[in-house]
Amino acid sequence: MDTQETIAHRIRQLCREQDITPNRLSRLARVPQATIKSILGAESKNPGTVTIKKLCDGFGITLGEFFSTAEFDVLAADKREHEPAKNS
Numbered sequence: 858m859d860t861q862e863t864i865a866h867r868i869r870q871l872c873r874e875q876d877i878t879p880n881r882l883s884r885l886a887r888v889p890q891a892t893i894k895s896i897l898g899a900e901s902k903n904p905g906t907v908t909i910k911k912l913c914d915g916f917g918i919t920l921g922e923f924f925s926t927a928e929f930d931v932l933a934a935d936k937r938e939h940e941p942a943k944n945s
Contacts, residue, residue, distance in 0.1 A: 863928045864904055865897050871916050871923075886915025 858866065872882060879897060883890040888911050895901040896908075906920075913923050 858928060858932070860932055861896075861899060861902055861904070863932055864909070865899065866928065867923060867926060868893070868897060868912065871918070875916060882912065882915050886911045888912060888915070 868879075868882075872879060877885070879893045880890055882888075883893050888908060892901070892904075892908060893912075896904045909923065910920060913920055916923075
């Protein structure tokens with residue numbers, strides 16, 4: 858999964874856990890329904906930090922809690938593996 862897919866997956870996961878629909882999340886987070894639909898439908902390739910923060914507020918969680926998953930850890934590990942070695 859890439860970052861965008863992982864973000865969409867996490868939003869869906871949190872909606873299931875909290876038993877809320879994306880439309881209800883839109884109201885709770887004060888984010889337009891079209892924005893959430895765009896993120897979940899992979900139309901938005903780079904959802905902004907402010908938008909993700911608003912979604913976290915709607916879920917009642919912190920940014921740290923949003924990104925603290927095994928899927929995001931894998932993304933970070935993959936990025937480190939593909940970075941060139943730094944000369945000390």
